[in-house]
Amino acid sequence: MELNLLPILNFDGKRMQINESVEIIPRPGDAFSLSAPVKLSATAENVGGTIEIIGNVETHLTAVCDRCAEEFELPLVFSFEERFKKLDEFSEADENPDISPLDGTAVDLDEIIYTNLYMNLPSKLLCSEDCRGLCPVCGKNRNFGTCSCETDSTDPRFDVLDKLLGE
Numbered sequence: 769m770e771l772n773l774l775p776i777l778n779f780d781g782k783r784m785q786i787n788e789s790v791e792i793i794p795r796p797g798d799a800f801s802l803s804a805p806v807k808l809s810a811t812a813e814n815v816g817g818t819i820e821i822i823g824n825v826e827t828h829l830t831a832v833c834d835r836c837a838e839e840f841e842l843p844l845v846f847s848f849e850e851r852f853k854k855l856d857e858f859s860e861a862d863e864n865p866d867i868s869p870l871d872g873t874a875v876d877l878d879e880i881i882y883t884n885l886y887m888n889l890p891s892k893l894l895c896s897e898d899c900r901g902l903c904p905v906c907g908k909n910r911n912f913g914t915c916s917c918e919t920d921s922t923d924p925r926f927d928v929l930d931k932l933l934g935e
């Protein structure tokens with residue numbers, strides 16, 4: 769979805785409110801899908817020629833657990849800030865890395881939300897903090913019960929212990 773900035777683009781001090789439900793489409797390779805549309809509430813304000821967009825995002829993801837490979841629901845709430853300057857004024861700007869050039873009169877909200885969503889994902893996607901994962905021998909999901917595999921013998925620490933005991 770494009771956000772048209774024309775109402776504030778040339779008017780210092782002007783502000784607009786955005787309350788939208790945005791459809792974000794996951795891309796190939798993503799470890800999640802969106803189980804609910806993204807709820808966006810944001811303000812865009814012209815501050816001395818810089819367009820500041822400050823927003824809050826609320827959504828639900830369906831993700832695959834890094835440990836047990838089961839799908840789970842992950843509520844996600846985050847906020848973001850983006851700054852833009854018109855392309856012709858941008859070249860004169862002291863190079864502030866937080867300000868992006870604005871080519872035209874609109875910004876791509878989908879892209880902004882997608883990028884920020886990615887940055888706000890937990891570094892590990894876990895169905896629960898104490899997910900017990902899969903048994904490395906039989907592949908059984910240990911959250912649903914234990915199996916009878918002797919996984920301890922594959923632990924190198926025990927190999928050392930075995931050697932010590934055997935001598």
Ligand SMILES: [Zn+2]
Nearest residue numbers: 833836895899
């Ligand atoms: Zn899990």
Ligand SMILES: [Zn+2]
Nearest residue numbers: 903906915917
């Ligand atoms: Zn097992």
